[in-house]
Amino acid sequence: MTPPVVRPDDPLLADEAARWASAYVHVPFCARRCPYCDFAVVVDGEPGADAGTDAYVEAVVAEIAMERPWGPLHAIAFGGGTPSRLSAVALGRIVGALRRRFGVVDGVEVAIEVNPEDWTDRFAAELLDAGFDRVSFGVQSFDAHTLAWLGRVHDPHQAEAAVVSARHAGFRSVGIDLIYGTPGEDLDRWVTTVRRALALDLDHLSAYALTVERGTALSRSILAGAPAPDPDQQADAYEAIGELAVAAGLVRYEVSNWARPGHHSRYNLATWGGAEFVAFGAGAHDHRDGVRARNVRRLDVYLDRVASGVRPRAGSERLDRAAADVERLVLGLRRVAGVRRDDLVERLVVDPAGRRLVAAGVLRVGPDRLVVERPLVTDEVSRAVLALVDRDPSVSGDDC
Amino acid sequence: MVEPVELHGLPFPMTAPSRIRNFSIIAHIDHGKSTLADRLLERTGAISERDMRAQVLDEMDLERERGITIKANAVRLDYVASDGETYQLNLIDTPGHVDFSYEVSRSLEACEGALLLVDASQGVEAQTLANAYLAIEGGLEIIPVVNKIDLPAAEPDRVAAELAGILGGSADEVLRVSAKTGEGIDELLEAIVDRLPAPEGDQAAPLRALVFDSFYDTYRGVVSHVRIFDGAIGQGDGLRFMATGLDTSADEIGIRRPRTEPVETLGTGEVGYLVTGVKEIDLIRVGDTVTHRDRPAAEALPGYREPKPMVFSGLFPTDGDDFERLRDALEKLRLNDSALIYQPETSRALGFGFRVGFLGLLHMEIVRERLEREYDLDLVATAPSVAYRVNLTDGETFMIRSPQDMPEPGKIASIEEPYVKAMIIAPATYIGTIMELAQSRRGEMGEMTYLSPERVELHYELPLSEIVFDFFDQLKSRTRGYASLDYEPADYRPSDLVRVDILLNGVPVDAFSSIVHRSEAYRYGKAMVERLRELIPRQLFDVPVQAAIGSRIIARETIKAKRKDVIAKCYGGDVTRKRKLLERQKEGKKRMKMVGQVEVPQEAFISALKLDQ
Structure with missing residues (x-):
């Protein structure tokens, strides 16, 4: 008899994940910068890029050695950038360094984000050898026009082939990321993308609204008059994928994430639960001992610092009680499981702003949990939480 | 007869009234009054050509920018006439716009004569005429002057004939000048001496001086402009303001040339300023009579007719913290703008402010701009309204100046609204256009008079609210700016108002x-x-926006519910950044007002009101 498979939106799972230790590795390399992306990436030809990936891997391994002992890890996640720009051997070296430094629990999750064009059967096999059990493809769309608009280099068939290959190779969980609400993409085209995605029998699905970040090429072109994403179009797209994903047996467990039972992302569930994690690489952010710290974004500076034996910090923030309270609710309420009713929640639900949110059907107060029923307007809740904490005279800030 | 010299123990520095001339210039905006004033100052040596700054008398920035005169101002000129005598000419500046006729009448009260200045290419305008009638009614001697005769488009003969027709004299009595080139200025100065009467008054009688203007100086307190009708003021004299009963003393008296120049004495017929050191602005009112404390006059000079505000609007600081500053600023403005009345008003949408009464739309605009510029306030004004008379079914009658004060429709027997008598002067070719406009604004036509074959004077009776709304703008745009308008209150008439x-x-x-x-x-x-x-951002639910008369909805729109307001991607790495983004958004929310469960940014209300103007 097999044990019952846990649903990704299970409140007990959400609470447990808040205690998991995990590690994140940032791989900043990209073939080119996507017009909407404001992450810490280094495209070919930029400072540090010519130093090569080998030097970077050595630096990350060295940085791991600088971190205070901790663990054991429940999850290891590689993000970017494009982690698949590193060889499986190089990735394996980093995984090994993490295992040695912190230890891992049985059944540890080792996950990687991959661009479909980097995928080969051989790469799949090497990743499995290196200990990876979870892969998420940056598909973004199965619509050729939308892919071109997003500046992606793969085509829809490549993406489908990569997913099928990963499945056959034997990864425990295979998922994809999609982007919706690209200006000009009508609902029919989006639904076609979603149907093609779900036809792949995915374990995990993330769908993010196209967001205009400051300083990106997208932001500049919109300022120059190009059409901006339309929130109503995005709401339509979100509602469509929600219905289709559930019909395909996926369960939503966060604003933008769906999983088949048993296939939730442990690393993400941990961070949404406010769990602490270590992070390595240029531009990586970590959260340990009540401090959120971030590394320098520039690759050449990162390499120099690590080479001289210095932790490559760009800054840090000690979370005071107010900030910790805010994060606990703001992150926690993004989960379908919501948050446990504690003192702050009790205050929120009697606050005029909280009462309005309950009246508008955004918040639901359950017997022991508070949950968001209208995930598309979650930020309204977040701002109400911030305002509440702001007014609390017993909380004082001590930013460092 | 008691000589002033014995009263004060001072030498006799005053000019004999026979060698004093007090006069104003009445002119329409842009007809060249300020330029003429500049030229008179220059010709009499009051100011050297090098120091000449165009429009010396218009002190306020606003006046310079708009080319109009708002506040009365008085300057003394010494003029050596052709008879060899030196005359003291006091030029008392007057505003040109219809809204300021109360200021005009104040200035005229201090004068014996007035120059009626008309642009040779434009002809007589309605407001000029209205002010000229005020001067004639006040018993002033009028010297008609055609200005800008140097312009290619000038028609001095036609305009002189028009003036002569209106004033009932001969066209030969009309002077022709160019304030710009200086042509005809000497003749004008001679005419001022010859044709305007000298002030009368009893030098030996107890002091009676009229306060015809005041302003507030941060260091010196209230500074008043006065015209001495009887007796004399010496520096240090104990004074009494007869209306308010304020006892004080003359800390400093002086004249303006236009620079201020303290003097020992101001005698009968003279004009000058008076500083008492009093800072309580309520105690010194324009129109009051100043006399001596120890030898008071038996009777005050006839005071001014209190100007009656006709247009009302709510003024609110966009930053609620500025309410006290607004109150303070209004108090100071009221000092020399007795037409300005105000009382506190509270709005759910706009917070704390004042309901302010104005003489007209320009007055409203000027006051608002002065508050914003001189007192550094950022204000929002509600749509202007007039004062309505409401007759209730129970027989009671009262006035309302704000829509908020309007009773339930069921309690109202009738509402009356103020009408004005309007005079429009325009080229005859626009008669049709003007009649059409006036009719669409509920105007009733009265007389129509041809001033000349090309120019016509039309009389209408119109609801003041129509003028307050957009009548003047429409009139200007439909006549390409050629029509001019003046109006005066007529009466209240029943009207179907809601x-x-x-x-x-x-x-x-x-x-x-x-x-x-x-x-x-x-x-x-x-x-x-x-x-x-x-303007109102989408909320978490559909929000109806309705217009209603009582309980009857006459228009409706819906602000559709907001559907998406969520950060799409939030993972461990960028929590701090996302929290700060939300933090900034939350700061914006602090400025929201709650109206019927709807969060409205203050700016939305403000923009909606600003679009109205």
Whole structure:
């Protein structure tokens, strides 16, 4: 008899994940910068890029050695950038360094984000050898026009082939990321993308609204008059994928994430639960001992610092009680499981702003949990939480 | 006869009244009054050509920018006439716009004569005429002057004939000058001496001086401009303001040339300024009579007719913290603008402010700009309204100056609204256009007189609210700026008026209520709900925006519920950044007002009101 498979939106799972230790590795390399992306990436030809990936891997391994002992890890996640720009051997070296430094629990999750064009059967096999059990493809769309608009280099068939290959190779969980609400993409085209995605029998699905970040090429072109994403179009797209994903047996467990039972992302569930994690690489952010710290974004500076034996910090923030309270609710309420009713929640639900949110059907107060029923307007809740904490005279800030 | 020299023990520095001339210049905006004043100053040596700054008398920035004169101002000129005598000419500046006729009458009260200045290419304008009539009624001697005769488009003969026709004299008596080139200025100065009467007054009688203007100086307190009718003021004299009973003393007296110049004495017929050190602005009122404490006059000079505000608007600081500063600024403005009345008003949408009464639209605009510039306030004004008379079914009658004060429709027997008598002067070719406009604004036509074959004077009776709304703008644009308008209050007439309320999610937004003629109610309501639908951000639920008369909805729009307001991607790595983004958004929310469960940024209300103007 097999044990019952846990649903990704299970409140007990959400609470447990808040205690998991995990590690994140940032791989900043990209073939080119996507017009909407404001992450810490280094495209070919930029400072540090010519130093090569080998030097970077050595630096990350060295940085791991600088971190205070901790663990054991429940999850290891590689993000970017494009982690698949590193060889499986190089990735394996980093995984090994993490295992040695912190230890891992049985059944540890080792996950990687991959661009479909980097995928080969051989790469799949090497990743499995290196200990990876979870892969998420940056598909973004199965619509050729939308892919071109997003500046992606793969085509829809490549993406489908990569997913099928990963499945056959034997990864425990295979998922994809999609982007919706690209200006000009009508609902029919989006639904076609979603149907093609779900036809792949995915374990995990993330769908993010196209967001205009400051300083990106997208932001500049919109300022120059190009059409901006339309929130109503995005709401339509979100509602469509929600219905289709559930019909395909996926369960939503966060604003933008769906999983088949048993296939939730442990690393993400941990961070949404406010769990602490270590992070390595240029531009990586970590959260340990009540401090959120971030590394320098520039690759050449990162390499120099690590080479001289210095932790490559760009800054840090000690979370005071107010900030910790805010994060606990703001992150926690993004989960379908919501948050446990504690003192702050009790205050929120009697606050005029909280009462309005309950009246508008955004918040639901359950017997022991508070949950968001209208995930598309979650930020309204977040701002109400911030305002509440702001007014609390017993909380004082001590930013460092 | 008691010599002033014995009264004060001072030498006799005053000019004999026979060698004093006090006069004003009456002119339409742009007809060259300030330039003429500059030229008179220069020709009499009051100011050297090198120091000449165009429009020396117009001190306020606003006056310079708009080319209009708002506040009365007085300057003394010494002129050696052709008879060899030196005359003291006091030029008392007057505003040119219709809204300021009360200031004009104050200035005229201090004069024996006036120059009626008309642009040779434009001809007589309605407001000039109205002010000229004020001067004639006040017994002033008028010297008609045609200005800008140097312009290619000048028609001095035609305009001189027009002036002669209006004043009932001969065209030969009309002087022709160019204030710009200086042509005819000498003749004008001679005419001022020859044709204007010298002030009369009893030098030996107890002091009677008229306060015809005041302003507030941060260091010196209230500074008043006075005209001595009887007796004399010496520096240090113990004084009494007869209306307020204020006892004080003359800390400093002086004249302006136009630079201030303290003097020992101001004698009968003279004009100058008076500083008492009094800082309580309520105690020194324009129109009051100053006399000596120890030898008071038996009777005050006839005071001014209190100007009556005709247009009312709510003024609110956009930053609620500025309420006290606004109160302070209004107090100071009121000192030399007795037409300005105000009382505190509270709005759900706009917070704390004042309901302020103005003489007209320009006055409203000027006051607002002065408050914003001179007192560094950022203000929002509600749509201007007039004072309505409401007759209740129980026989009671009262006046309302704000739509908020309007009783339930069921309690109202009738409402009356103020009408004005309007005079429009325009080229005859625009008669049709003007009649059409006036009719569409509920105007009733009276007389029509041809001033000349090309120019016509039309008389109308119109609801003041129509003028307050957009009549003047429309008149100007439909006649390409050629028509001029003047109006004076007529009477109250019953009218089919209703209050249109604007409801947000079923709750009235006070700042947008308006009293309008029933025929205009739908148009107003529809325009307002459409505007608010665009300006108010989407909420978590559909929000109806309605216009209503009582409980009857006449227009409706819906602000559709907001559907998406969520950060799409939030993972461990960028929590801090996302939290700060939300933090900034939350700061914006602090400035929100709650109206009927709807969060409205203050700016939305402000924009909606600003669009109205």
